[in-house]
Amino acid sequence: MNLTFTEEEEAFRLEVRAWIQDAMPADMRERAAGSGRFTPEDSATWHRILYEKGWVAPHWPKEVGGTGWDAARRFIFNEEMESAGAPQLSVFGLSMVGPLIISFGTDAQKKRFLPKILSAEEFWCQGYSEPGSGSDLASLRTTAEDAGDHFIVNGQKTWTTYAQYADWIFCLVRTDPNAKKQAGITFLLIDLKTPGVEVKPMLTLGHTPAFCDTFFDNVKVPKENVIGEVNQGWTMAKALLGHERTLLAMVGPCRNVLQKIKRIAATKTVDGRPMLEHPIWRAKIARLEMRFRAHLMVSYRALADQQKGKMPGPESSILKLVGTKLVQEMTELAMEIMGESSLTWYNEGVCTPVEESIGPYFCYERAATIYGGSNEIQRNVIAKMILQLPSS
Amino acid sequence: MNLTFTEEEEAFRLEVRAWIQDAMPADMRERAAGSGRFTPEDSATWHRILYEKGWVAPHWPKEVGGTGWDAARRFIFNEEMESAGAPQLSVFGLSMVGPLIISFGTDAQKKRFLPKILSAEEFWCQGYSEPGSGSDLASLRTTAEDAGDHFIVNGQKTWTTYAQYADWIFCLVRTDPNAKKQAGITFLLIDLKTPGVEVKPMLTLGHTPAFCDTFFDNVKVPKENVIGEVNQGWTMAKALLGHERTLLAMVGPCRNVLQKIKRIAATKTVDGRPMLEHPIWRAKIARLEMRFRAHLMVSYRALADQQKGKMPGPESSILKLVGTKLVQEMTELAMEIMGESSLTWYNEGVCTPVEESIGPYFCYERAATIYGGSNEIQRNVIAKMILQLPSS
């Protein structure tokens, strides 16, 4: 066992740190230090900056545009990005459909899609959930009817995050209506500019512009846009789920909220002293920090496995469960520390920018325990797959 | 709405308080102030003292030996008994089988059993659970075979609390092996001195002498010992469950543990001051006290309904759920406050008597969320009966 980094790795850390400082535009640096909140445009800008440096997809193989770093370097890179408060890149292309295309796509698909994901010429979104099929994903009803060299797609996808900024969507669609639930589903890539596609942003709890409904009305999709085989979409979905696990561990968001908590607690007073120095409030912050440390170690274990080229152990199944709960507890504590200021809602000039960022983000993260397989579904799966408890 | 007592009621409170001070033997008063722990003999002694005063069964109708008090007086009486730290009387006769006999017994049964419950000439215990039927009470297998004017009982009851001190046991037994689970069960009173009965005290987590296994080997029980009708035992059991609800609200035990917590916290120091004055520990104690207050109000609502001669409202269904959890949290806090002294286990002279009482009691109360219908079963029942959620 060894939890320390080598000298080369520490040197790499300094290199990354220096580069971020240097490369991040002044206005974004300001937002990072202020509200810590970025626009989708910031995220796109940062994506392009990283692309030019060649650091946009450290987790991709070198031959398709990755960096060739081992897991330790990738880990250090992520840590530095999070500590600097850099904007998070859109995950749908880089971390979801991209790796899937790398694993299961044809050469033509790789050539067509991967470079534009890297260069940010094309942004992606995800079309899984439907209004009637939330936790029960396999009950989806969007159909893709075989029409010779193409499919005709009809239906509605919901929770298509950032679809309003995206160029493409990857969808699970039903290609065989007679097959049993999980069979008969296909993983399909759809150009959002195709006639018949309509994207409607959805107003959410946090009023953040994240989620959309996406409607398909007789949308023509060429068959070459199928990833894997027709009717093998469920296999693709499961492969993708593996990628999602570490994405949903919320390590970055937790670190980010902890930083904000401390910044806010330093400016508020209780019993005449800063909350950050008040024993009751220090303890409340410390409890979450300590739990975060334990959670971090679980995710490090998964990363260390990856570094050795192994599948992460079963313990990685708890990352989403624990991480999403933890980030919610952190946003709740941030709200609590703000006191009456936690009332603020998209105002200007009455609270500090970092305070203004909390409420909407708190609301946004209520979805974290629901999306990506609700935490209840996660528990069902772990009970069966890992603890092997009997079925009801 | 009115939460205050009348002047007459307050006068009654003072009368009760004075009487308790006067009536309690010196050695028991000492134990109340010291460990707060009594022997079964103390409980019997106190029972007889109350009997002589005529105050042993305030909740029974006056004509069978009750006090004729209204609910407010009964409530005040209980509060004073708890505050004085008086021993709790055995509930099995006074609060369980007694009321059942009053409601469903024949005149002969009333005459035979009630006076001796009052006078403490006969102590009772309960024979419900069996090794194979815990939560699933209706799956019980102790049989009572019809043999003309009597039954022949065979089987084993477990968790027969204080059976080693009891004279009689009330049991659920299967009288019709062919009937469906809940049908074919009879409520039967069995004299523990009958040949074929064997009582074996059980060593429990807390090493407290509470629980026993009770074995029946061809035990002859006269048919006149059936309460209600043969095969109608399930109805009796449900009637009894109603009585148990308020018994299991744990109001008395919570008050008792809170007192102990404060006594101990006053003697321990952290950062150079008594824990009772330390902000972190004061807050921990206050949180439980505040929750206790809310819980108390739920139980007051049930009592106020009784005072009006009404069935307690549906909210009384949560009393066991909340009260047992709360008393466990209180014993946990007591252990935490004791620090290293929480290690102590039936020692003499190394810790104070009140400290010595905590560990075994903490262990004993781990059973509170299991017996009387485990809290999981309680939730099943409330989900169906009160929230009317669909069956699976």
Next chain:
Amino acid sequence: MDFELDQDQQMLAKTVADFAKNESPVERFRQLRDDDIGYDPAVWQKMGELGWLGVAFPEPVGGFGGSFVECAIVLENLATNLVPEPYLASVVLGGMALLRAGTAEQHAAYLTPMIEGDTTLALAYAEARSRFDVSAIETTATTKGGGYEISGQKVWVLNGHNADHLIVSARAPAGVTLFVVPRDAEGVSVTVAKTIDGHKAAFIELDEVAVERGARLGEEGAGARVLDRVMDYAAAAAVAESVGLASKMLHMTVDYLGTREQFGVKIGSFQALQHRAVDMYAETELLRSISMASMVRADEDDTSTRRADISAAKYQLATGGIWVAQQSLQLHGGIGVTDEHDIGLYFKRMYALNALFGDAEHHVARFSE
């Protein structure tokens, strides 16, 4: 001991509930979220006509001589449909402060018109650095001529954006003192701030605002005691409202569990969700029960008796009430985190009530004093 409402109280509860149901569906609140005022002065007027604004005030000032229990009844029932009129801000905060601090003349001038629904009030007590301590204020009232000159900044003044009269706390030579200040007085600038629950509040700057001697409520230095008492009323009011919210959220959730299907069955048949719903029920009943105690105790003069139940109640809002809100959202799944579904509006209102009039730690600390 009696936890039942008397006949008049039952009637009041029914009338308010019927009004909320028939005349103020949540849709009305939704529309008013984008309104400059955020509620409807005509509805306020009607509440005045129906007598709801005066239930807890004595008859001489135009009230009905009831107790705070009646206020709590109104609040709980308005909450079930998120009725946006500023009952808590104007009746409880402004009204109770005026009633307890003012003279008969002041009552006639400011309280009676509010009770009749002609005006609304707001209590400007909080400051950026005060955090639930009503005495920790920096706004000053210096004597000038026969009156005072008030300067300072108040934050999160509920209904401060629209109230006719503000009750302002300021540090006068003899201590914290309350003053009535018309919102349109010279030197008063109001910045409207949106709140998380879809309401509005005001940040108010007072820049050498001149008021007459008659604007002072009570003696100089008497303000802190009154505010302390009003904060207890406000906490009890927030708790009463939270009972309405929690009950409704529980109800909506149980309905949803009994309707929504996944995996071919009603999701309410899943045991883990059933148990969660039962725990929501338990927390709601704990909240309801301690709210009963707190609304009765709010009128109690003995400080320690009053505070114990009110702090316990506000703490139960902060723990059980918030938990019910969280779980109701979670059990609604994806739809719950859209603005389209009502459950999120209740959720955010619960958080707003939690942030006002003392948070969990404030009440824990106070309870353990």
Next chain:
Amino acid sequence: MDFELDQDQQMLAKTVADFAKNESPVERFRQLRDDDIGYDPAVWQKMGELGWLGVAFPEPVGGFGGSFVECAIVLENLATNLVPEPYLASVVLGGMALLRAGTAEQHAAYLTPMIEGDTTLALAYAEARSRFDVSAIETTATTKGGGYEISGQKVWVLNGHNADHLIVSARAPAGVTLFVVPRDAEGVSVTVAKTIDGHKAAFIELDEVAVERGARLGEEGAGARVLDRVMDYAAAAAVAESVGLASKMLHMTVDYLGTREQFGVKIGSFQALQHRAVDMYAETELLRSISMASMVRADEDDTSTRRADISAAKYQLATGGIWVAQQSLQLHGGIGVTDEHDIGLYFKRMYALNALFGDAEHHVARFSE
């Protein structure tokens, strides 16, 4: 970063696990609960022969030059069967204190025989009023002749009832200092106290106990720093042990859920119980993961790096570990609260570990410093 054990460590883990399984079933611990010593000196001797007592000590004192990770491996694996020998008390508390505070002569006299299994040690550091603060002691060591005279009272000395040598902390003229005191020295009286987890500890009174200059470990006043460091080892050791307990409890519970039937089905098919088991799994894995960090950091000299992970780990024992213990008991139902079933023995051991070497609040406060 690497969380895997190297080959030697894997071998050690397997050997200890096999020993626990084959030679020390829980039944052995049960029998020894009523024994005056509470463990078997012959087994201790054997552990010495197998080298387990010296895994973390340097070679010159008779150890194997390993790291604290090896100690943690032994503890975790012994815990799975509640092996009662005083590894934590003698190797971690006594051994680490001696190693860090003593001279080569003292190591040879007291540490090497312990490593070889011939003797056991105990660390008498706690006092009635010290509560996790190793410096808050009242026992005194006054200079007398060429040596010292020690007087005071020590509480809850693990293995103090049977140790050959006690390491005693006392306040010498220049500050807190450690001394080696033979348990049978004149003036030492030992009261045996039973502990909740079925072990024994000692309350030790020192009444003018005369020791020579050579009994002093290190400089006068150097004791507090050593004890502070030893407490970190002890906390990490408790956490490692708790990982063994929690894993076993989870395993027993999952087994029980898959076996026990109620209402005609396996109770492990009930969703509410499945979800509880999953949360137990999550807490166990969090505990295991942070334990890995804490056992590695225990050897780290930088105080803040070391403390952060060790405190986080001990806090996870106090929260997640205790929760796993509670739930494993609850899910076993009635049988779980009998002494007959093993689950309660693990439960009580978890509580004992929680009470030692700093509780949750102690580590929270320290972490936030």
